[in-house]
Amino acid sequence: MALLESVNVGRTVDVPWGKLGRSAIDKRPVDDSVMIHTLGLAGDQIADLVNHGGPDQAVYAYAREDLDTWSAELGRELGAGLFGENLTTRGIDLSEARAGDRWRVGGALLEIAGVRIPCSVFQGFLDEPRWVKRFTQGRLPGPYLRVLEEGAVRAGDTIEVVERRDHEVTVDFLFRALTTERALVPRLAAEPRIASFVRRRLGEPRNDRVK
DSSP states (O other): OOEEEEEEEOOOEEOSSSSSSEEOOOOEEOSSOEEEETTEETTOOOSOTTTSOSGGGSEEEEEHHHHHHHHHHHTSOOOTTTTSOSEEEESSOTTTSBTTOEEEETTEEEEEEEEOOOOHHHHHHHTOTTHHHHHHHHTOOOEEEEEEEOEEEOTTOBEEEEEOOOSSOBHHHHHHHHTTOGGGGGGGGGOGGGHHHHHHHTTOOOOOOOO
16 A cells, blocks of 8 residues: 655755755655645745746655665665655655656645656755766656645555556656656657646746646
């Protein structure tokens, strides 16, 4: 059974890395229920509104299993929220989840709308050498989720996949297409629900209409 191990939020603080000099990547678990709104979780902040946030990046999820994989490689414990994720999941293979899949989590209905692309802020926060390259090569990015129905979630809630899309565009496929295998980009058209995220990542004009 897939469930939420943790729900995590963070506040914007000054940081010594990244062009902006401020970040809210440091997410901490909360014990109570948290409302998920169209643009993110209640109590959670986003410092860089140019590259993060918006309806296509309202919620970021990362799997406990993938954190454990990195923990073994890095030789350090990686707690929930350390990758800046809002939802730490357990029991669901996020890399094989498909773009456009819809999840019922607590009172919220979420849709896979994009994928995390590593940046210098992530590298600075984690304080691991060559982290952007290593994370990219590791191919465990975690998805961004769009909020279709607002609602409250809390640790222990089940994750029910209420719609599974029928195409090849998994989270892993999307990540490779936007990073190391750009020849795959035309095949992303198989999933119209990620079109606005893909355009944004490719530097094309934004269009947040969702089919």
